[in-house]
Amino acid sequence: xxxxxxxxxxxxxxxxxxxxxxxxxxxxxxxxxxxxxxxxxxxxxxxxxxxxxxxxxxxxxxxxxxxxxxxxxxxxxxxxxxxxxxxxxxxxxxxxxxxxxxxxxxxxxxxxxxxxxxxxxxxxxxxxxxxxxxxxxxxxxxxxxxxxxxxxxxxxxxxxxxxxxxxxxxxxxxxxxxxxxxxxxxxxxxxxxxxxxxxxxxxxxxxxxxxxxxxxxxxxxxxxxxxx
Amino acid sequence: xxxxxxxxxxxxxxxxxxxxxxxxxxxxxxxxxxxxxxxxxxxxxxxxxxxxxxxxxxxxxxxxxxxxxxxxxxxxxxxxxxxxxxxxxxxxxxxxxxxxxxxxxxxxxxxxxxxxxxxxxxxxxxxxxxxxxxxxxxxxxxxxxxxxxxxxxxxxxxxxxxxxxxxxxxxxxxxxxxxxxxxxxxxxxxxxxxxxxxxxxxxxxxxxxxxxxxxxxxxxxxxxxxxx
Numbered sequence: 079x080x081x082x083x084x085x086x087x088x089x090x091x092x093x094x095x096x097x098x099x100x101x102x103x104x105x106x107x108x109x110x111x112x113x114x115x116x117x118x119x120x121x122x123x124x125x126x127x128x129x130x131x132x133x134x135x136x137x138x139x140x141x142x143x144x145x146x147x148x149x150x151x152x153x154x155x156x157x158x159x160x161x162x163x164x165x166x167x168x169x170x171x172x173x174x175x176x177x178x179x180x181x182x183x184x185x186x187x188x189x190x191x192x193x194x195x196x197x198x199x200x201x202x203x204x205x206x207x208x209x210x211x212x213x214x215x216x217x218x219x220x221x222x223x224x225x226x227x228x229x230x231x232x233x234x235x236x237x238x239x240x241x242x243x244x245x246x247x248x249x250x251x252x253x254x255x256x257x258x259x260x261x262x263x264x265x266x267x268x269x270x271x272x273x274x275x276x277x278x279x280x281x282x283x284x285x286x287x288x289x290x291x292x293x294x295x296x297x298x299x300x301x302x303x304x305x306x
Numbered sequence: 307x308x309x310x311x312x313x314x315x316x317x318x319x320x321x322x323x324x325x326x327x328x329x330x331x332x333x334x335x336x337x338x339x340x341x342x343x344x345x346x347x348x349x350x351x352x353x354x355x356x357x358x359x360x361x362x363x364x365x366x367x368x369x370x371x372x373x374x375x376x377x378x379x380x381x382x383x384x385x386x387x388x389x390x391x392x393x394x395x396x397x398x399x400x401x402x403x404x405x406x407x408x409x410x411x412x413x414x415x416x417x418x419x420x421x422x423x424x425x426x427x428x429x430x431x432x433x434x435x436x437x438x439x440x441x442x443x444x445x446x447x448x449x450x451x452x453x454x455x456x457x458x459x460x461x462x463x464x465x466x467x468x469x470x471x472x473x474x475x476x477x478x479x480x481x482x483x484x485x486x487x488x489x490x491x492x493x494x495x496x497x498x499x500x501x502x503x504x505x506x507x508x509x510x511x512x513x514x515x516x517x518x519x520x521x522x523x524x525x526x527x528x529x530x531x532x533x534x
Contacts (some may be wrong), residue, residue, distance in 0.1 A: 223376055249337020
């Protein structure tokens with residue numbers, strides 16, 4: 079009985095994800111679902127990346143938080159469309175709630191919608207929002223063992239962002255161990271070390287996003303790698 | 307119908323929490339539930355703190371992770387009893403699962419059991435495991451806005467650990483804003499800035515824990531502050 083109830087909820091949410099995916103395909107818009115721990119630097123990276131890519135790609139942003147509008151406010155200097163979603167307690171975005179974000183963005187001509195999920199490495203990985211791909215984000219301040227502890231996200235992600243590389247000299251992050259932990263999840267995705275403060279590494283992420291968008295518009299579903 | 311099913315599950319888990327609380331009271335053991343984001347430094351702090359306090363307090367540790375035994379292995383040099391619990395996907399410990407950890411520790415004479423919850427600022431705050439108090443942990447690398455975004459944990463916690471203060475010169479953490487955000491949650495708990503690498507600030511945490519234990523053993527339930 080309990081299982082049935084839970085399945086109904088998930089199937090219902092999956093229907094919202096399917097509709098979102100269909101709409102985005104029709105409009106040729108790429109959607110990426112960014113998942114990282116609290117404080118991994120999701121908002122800071124998105125701001126820097128979108129500013130750097132402003133001559134190439136038109137971005138919209140959907141931000142999920144349990145509470146507050148803080149992150150959405152941080153985008154206002156960029157003059158791009160941003161929607162803040164508050165889950166009111168839930169530790170991840172649902173497809174149903176996220177769809178309201180897409181609807182709020184629908185009047186804008188966009189190339190890419192970045193969804194910044196609630197800060198959490200666990201639950202957001204379990205929910206399909208209708209996105210083309212999930213991105214993992216880990217800061218070097220968090221330690222290299224995260225893929226071992228949260229394998230589902232790292233197994234699924236189509237790209238991995240390794241953030242705050244400016245802190246490398248001051249923390250014990252071991253990149254070899256991080257790569258080994260990633261490989262143990264069976265992932266097949268590129269890793270992008272970045273520093274959002276200096277902009278280091280962001281060009282490579284932008285190129286990757288542009289490649290994913292191009293693949294989608296040419297009718298090739300984005301896979302784990304845009305050139306696949 | 308769905309609400310009823312969910313309530314049954316929570317009530318059932320609450321029964322495990324009640325039994326654990328009763329057992330711990332009977333044995334005069336203090337239990338603290340440490341909740342922080344992935345990579346906030348929970349394991350590193352516990353190792354340093356337990357080593358520093360080894361002449362004063364007998365610790366046992368219960369560690370929750372979705373997968374892996376990594377954290378439990380990190381305690382082996384200390385020679386204290388440690389139980390690793392794997393949730394197999396769930397983003398928080400339940401009282402039912404944690405009770406198995408307490409049972410595994412039951413043959414040891416202990417003063418304090420530290421529960422290190424799954425790395426997550428959201429869901430673990432919603433579950434009573436039978437502990438005397440919850441502790442929040444945020445590293446300065448995560449940013450000062452965490453209490454605004456995850457208010458439930460910070461409202462509830464009986465003490466707040468602010469970790470990785472050695473990174474202060476290299477990050478934009480604003481302590482005044484952190485305190486303002488904490489105050490907005492209506493909390494009434496002390497804040498302990500610490501650096502587990504150097505041991506700075508850990509003595510104050512140990513004194514606080516000892517005060518909580520003393521209050522419990524004198525029949526005063528630990529409240530938000532041991533002297534309350």
